[in-house]
Amino acid sequence: MNIIVCIKQVPNTTNVQIDHETGRLKREGVESIINPFDEYAIEEGVRLKERTGGKCIVVTMGPPQAESALREAISRGVDEAVLVSDRAFGGADTLATSYALSSAIKQLGDYSVILCGKQATDGDTAQVGPGIAEMLNIPHIAYVKKIEDINDKSMKVERMMEDGYDLIESPAPCLLTVVKEINNPRVPSLKGKMAAKKAVIKTFNAPSINADEKRIGLNGSPTQVMKIFTPPQRTGGEKFSGDAQQQAAALVKKMSDIGII
Amino acid sequence: MAMDYFLSEEEQMMIETARTIAQEKMKPVREHYDEKEEFPWEIVKEFAQADLCGVYIPEEYGGFGKGIMGLVLVVEELCKVDGAIALSLAATALGTLPILIAGNEEQKKKYLPDIASGKKLAAFGLTEAEAGSDATGMRTTAVKDGDYYILNGTKCFITNGGDAETYTIFAKTNPSRGARGISCFIVEKGTPGFEFGKKEKKMGIKASSTRELIFNNCKIHKDQLLGKEGHGLMIAQATLDNSRPGVAAQALGIAAGALEEAVNYARKRVQFGQAIASFQGIQHMLADMATEVEAARCLLYTVARSIDKGTGGRTSKESAMAKLFCSEVAMKVTTNAVQIFGGYGYCREYPVEKMMRDAKITTLYEGTSQIQKNEIALNLIKESAKAK
Numbered sequence: 001m002n003i004i005v006c007i008k009q010v011p012n013t014t015n016v017q018i019d020h021e022t023g024r025l026k027r028e029g030v031e032s033i034i035n036p037f038d039e040y041a042i043e044e045g046v047r048l049k050e051r052t053g054g055k056c057i058v059v060t061m062g063p064p065q066a067e068s069a070l071r072e073a074i075s076r077g078v079d080e081a082v083l084v085s086d087r088a089f090g091g092a093d094t095l096a097t098s099y100a101l102s103s104a105i106k107q108l109g110d111y112s113v114i115l116c117g118k119q120a121t122d123g124d125t126a127q128v129g130p131g132i133a134e135m136l137n138i139p140h141i142a143y144v145k146k147i148e149d150i151n152d153k154s155m156k157v158e159r160m161m162e163d164g165y166d167l168i169e170s171p172a173p174c175l176l177t178v179v180k181e182i183n184n185p186r187v188p189s190l191k192g193k194m195a196a197k198k199a200v201i202k203t204f205n206a207p208s209i210n211a212d213e214k215r216i217g218l219n220g221s222p223t224q225v226m227k228i229f230t231p232p233q234r235t236g237g238e239k240f241s242g243d244a245q246q247q248a249a250a251l252v253k254k255m256s257d258i259g260i261i
Numbered sequence: 262m263a264m265d266y267f268l269s270e271e272e273q274m275m276i277e278t279a280r281t282i283a284q285e286k287m288k289p290v291r292e293h294y295d296e297k298e299e300f301p302w303e304i305v306k307e308f309a310q311a312d313l314c315g316v317y318i319p320e321e322y323g324g325f326g327k328g329i330m331g332l333v334l335v336v337e338e339l340c341k342v343d344g345a346i347a348l349s350l351a352a353t354a355l356g357t358l359p360i361l362i363a364g365n366e367e368q369k370k371k372y373l374p375d376i377a378s379g380k381k382l383a384a385f386g387l388t389e390a391e392a393g394s395d396a397t398g399m400r401t402t403a404v405k406d407g408d409y410y411i412l413n414g415t416k417c418f419i420t421n422g423g424d425a426e427t428y429t430i431f432a433k434t435n436p437s438r439g440a441r442g443i444s445c446f447i448v449e450k451g452t453p454g455f456e457f458g459k460k461e462k463k464m465g466i467k468a469s470s471t472r473e474l475i476f477n478n479c480k481i482h483k484d485q486l487l488g489k490e491g492h493g494l495m496i497a498q499a500t501l502d503n504s505r506p507g508v509a510a511q512a513l514g515i516a517a518g519a520l521e522e523a524v525n526y527a528r529k530r531v532q533f534g535q536a537i538a539s540f541q542g543i544q545h546m547l548a549d550m551a552t553e554v555e556a557a558r559c560l561l562y563t564v565a566r567s568i569d570k571g572t573g574g575r576t577s578k579e580s581a582m583a584k585l586f587c588s589e590v591a592m593k594v595t596t597n598a599v600q601i602f603g604g605y606g607y608c609r610e611y612p613v614e615k616m617m618r619d620a621k622i623t624t625l626y627e628g629t630s631q632i633q634k635n636e637i638a639l640n641l642i643k644e645s646a647k648a649k
Contacts, residue, residue: 189312
């Protein structure tokens, strides 16, 4: 059973600064890391491979330096890595990115499942995973917190909801986006790091994935960013204490005081 | 800047891996294991998964092949956060060294891969109630009976005892021959007649198990003999030459961890309207601590590299020096770290209290500081006599 994991290299957000004149992220000198949610996708891919056999292939689209994210994925146990990289992909929004990644995945042969992190910490859109599934014409399940059962025909997973979880069955292949509750990622092993150093990274450019040039990069990106700003921080709100009855009474009084009810 | 110890890329890789595990996996649970005195299996699993268990075991047996220096770097880094949890790995190295030193090819192939992968832990069984520094006082016997040896006796203070699967056990095969009458055997957990006695309640290193091993007509096949009959004490001495740097690394790591805590605390703690780090009294303490830690590291790394290079013959004296110096530094530095923390340092809420308790053992096991001095002096005198 082959497993594909899609990852993104993002700036380490704990020390990102914003250029107040242009409203853009200052990327110079900022360390790049694997999108934290994608680490869970990598770990789940490696665990599935260990459980069911087969190969785990990691794919990313980005500039040549995104290779370091792929090597780190190999140090975490992934077997092969593919870098989708071409100047023509530059400036891609989530639509063009989904198109390019799905075109690359078509070159990789049979697979039973595609795993993605639920969203990336830089754009926070959560669109590329489902977008890839649409373009490949396969089902997808977002916010997966557990894979209960999986084989090359079907899978049964738990989708995390605010009030519990949904148990969903899907035929394979299927794309899953995962939440951090799904596992506890391993520390890269020494042998993994050695393998990562030696690994040959396969690179796809636009022609090698038969990409339609109107659907990649800026040409394929209808998204227009009008403005980037930090939203105002929420104020603290008001907390009611006491037993349930007292709290309910205080809440009703408050709501009627401000005219909601 | 940090001192340049000319570490290779692979050595830095080991440090980085150990640091990630120490910071991300060990730090959040170190108080729990100290308090509950449980064996840290969940962390041992992390060591195994990251390939740390076999850093000193040759690659042909599934290890990472980085020798005593590899062991030292990993143990130091882990012990900066917790010197007790890391002992599961360091004490396994002690139990494994007799196999590496004296094992034949079959024995190495049978036992080393599972230890390198972290599937099994090991332990070293030399000490007895009446045989501490004087190993020849041991009472455990191994009597030959056809293709077997029958073991009888009790070992005490055995680190990883009960939790390890593979034990290297020393017993008298010929009591009349004294130091030349001791032999070394590999004994597997679960062998009939091999049982575990009481678990010690200790001052520190509480996450590490210390138990008695009881042999009661325990039948061991002769294939489990390491080296030749009567070579046991030589194997034990060669093992200690290689393992004492591991204890030194544990001591150094604890000291370096305590130093870091002390500097951070001194910068934050405000008294008389200023950080206590601005007082010269504190500054001089920190300066002494840092100098001692760096000197200890220089000595230890040099000894570890000499052992791995293997061109200088026996390293009993140098290994003893590294263990003596690093463990005494650990005691001084952790005591001063508690001093800098003041009353808070005496409370379990802060990590230096535990570091001071954990440090003490390094001046005691694998030979007390006094025994290290005996070893150093004896070799000094021998070398001088040889030179004449």
